Amino acid sequence: MDMIANIDRQLRDLDERSLTRRRRTVDTPCAPRLVIEGRPMLAFCSNDYLGLAAHPAVVAALREGADIYGAGSGASHLISGHSRAHVRLEDRLAEFESPHLDNARALSFCTGYMANLAILTALGADAGAEIFSEQLNHASLIDGARLARAQVKLYPHADAAALASLLDASTAQTKIVVTDSVFSMDGDLAPLPELLAACERHGAWLVIDDAHGFGTLGAHGRGALEHFGLRSPNIVYMGTLGKAAGVGGAFVAAHASVIELMIQRARPYIYTTAAPPALAHALLASLDIIGGEEGASRRAHLQALIAQFRDGLRLQRWQLPASATAIQPIIIGANDEALRVGAGLYGQGLWVPAIRPPTVPAGTARLRVTLSAAHTHEDVSQLVAALNQLERT
């Protein structure tokens, strides 16, 4: 029983530092209006930025996909799990990102976490590879760099000049720069044009994790590359399909040779069962929406909600950092105060997650508000009023 006592001690220690995490059970589809444990709530938590997770056309396509392909894929992609639905999805994604990549090909994954492990282990397996990782990168990129067992150098947040000096000083044969495009806990954008220029000068790969940009950025929703108007053979692009695309999974788009190397060498691709083909089939419907007129009008509505949120807040003690994306953090500071404010909102029927270390740096506990095209202006007014009032109490 010493072993259990040891674990209980660790759990108590988390609790004493206000770091215990808990899950809430949602009884209804992903939408702003939810029922949680029997209670109706208005939520500002999900990454369903375009409101596609419960979109009737996407749900109908998922059902149709199950009718055509069944429930499961049955095997990994390299055995018998690679279905016609996956091929269609990969072809569509490659075409979608092709304005921004040379000889584009795409590879689908079960999750973005695995896609990031796959990119960094495949590219970083080269003897003497060096990975240059942005300080605020997502946990999956940090873990991917560790798994690649390459040398890792951190560069400061959004600092392209610091990156350039690190690249200058490097003698590594394979240089891999890796960054989030939209920072998941801050909502700001990486200076991708400057980072890419440094990568091109130094013959380095630029791995871009566009988990929060794919579907939401760019006139056609193609993401960060479209937003900044970038095109380069140095880019390895990762987009997730469980956030704005509303379903699940992820993809990597890059030069065909990079993709072929991942198929041959990336263990997180090779040694796992392919995602259910019905998901790929549903994603084709969601890509139709993202790239079409409905996607454009959903993005415009989302931008109007973001402006309304920022204009309405009257904060004195807390901070609202610059962010033009659907991720709007309110920095509170102390873990216990962030929890208290989160609980205060919850008591008013508003669900906003409090994010604490180690997800964010110590002393920067925050409320992470995410907006979605499925929200209304009334929803945002209600949240803004509650936040303005809670800050004064």
Ligand SMILES: *Cc1c(COP(=O)(O)O)cnc(C)c1O
């Ligand atoms: C969500 C997220 C991932 C992981 O994607 P999943 O499909 O949820 O595994 C990777 N990178 C960033 C920046 C993310 O926000």
